[in-house]
Amino acid sequence: MTKTMNALALEFGQICSQAALPVMEVYKTDFTPEQKADRSPVTEADMRAEKVIIEALKSVCPGIPVLAEEQFAAGVRPEIDDVFLLVDPVDGTKEFIAKNGEFTLNIALIRKGQPAAGCVYAPALEQIYLGGETAISGALTPGSLVSAAALSVIQTRKSPPAGGSVAVMSRSHADDRTRAFVEEHGVAETISAGSSLKFCRIAEGAADIYPRFAPTMEWDTGAGHAVLNAAGGAVTKPNGSPFLYGKAADGYLNGHFIAWAAMPD
Incomplete structure (x- = not known):
């Protein structure tokens, strides 16, 4: 191409x-x-x-x-x-x-x-x-x-606000594991958003992290992931390894992931 x-x-x-x-x-x-x-x-x-x-x-x-x-x-x-x-x-x-x-x-x-x-x-x-x-x-x-x-x-912000980082969470799928992750990472504020807009909130500098432990499919995340990558952010598995596409053997079902404005040190 x-x-x-x-x-x-x-x-x-x-x-x-x-x-x-x-x-x-x-x-x-x-x-x-x-x-x-x-x-x-x-x-x-x-x-x-x-x-x-x-x-x-x-x-x-x-x-x-x-x-x-x-x-x-x-x-x-x-x-x-x-x-x-x-x-x-x-x-x-x-x-x-x-x-x-x-x-x-x-x-x-x-x-x-x-x-x-x-x-x-x-x-x-x-x-x-x-x-x-x-x-x-x-x-x-x-x-x-x-x-x-x-x-x-648009670009991601490379450091959170002085008061602490902002997490964007699913309006429909924020579960106990997600809330626990947010607490463990010292998030000061959470905002809700639906659909792939969660990736975009990070891409435009309105949030710092989006943890997802509920199921998604590859078509749910691909476009938002592309926008976030282009804005300077990243998406990884919770252990920090790459979050990849083309998982035909899994029926294109995604595993858990974390979307970041900037990768942690």
Whole structure:
């Protein structure tokens, strides 16, 4: 692939901007969520957005395998190699159903086990985050043109505030182990966020750490991980070893991880 990762992230952003149109159409209605085989919720928005994204990726990234959440749930399991795409058409479906705005559209390119480019778009909040060689963010209404000139560079903060570090935690999955980890690491404040926005809060310097001990899938984390990497942060396993993608033998199920603004000494 000859294009830069910044350019690819912009293309992902444009795809998400367009896919957000049917998502917001559903969001504004009195929709009825359904339940998948794993008992997780799904709505018409997931299906419609994923269709738009997958069709667009055929032109942007021709020939690259796509692991997309709803297709995967339907039994579509493409063979992957060192380069593949992850798609989560609506991450944070519980937030979507609750209509609190904290859901996102996500696309990531994975290369040799690591996210190389990604887009996280929160259409109800009208905020987009892109990560390639660098990370940029800004306001974007659904369906609008994504322009790098209209977005600003974001970076993680390298040291926490004087009062102590800030942890961002899942609105739906903060368990006892997560709270214990926060206490052990001397966190002074916790904030809640839904979906992949947790990675973005760290990427833009609003938080310092995000511990996750509840299950996630690779498409839940790839785009946010790409944005955080590009902003100067990192994601590791709790023991500090690399957090990698392409875990076909595990059904693309992630293990526990910690997202950091800056790696501890």
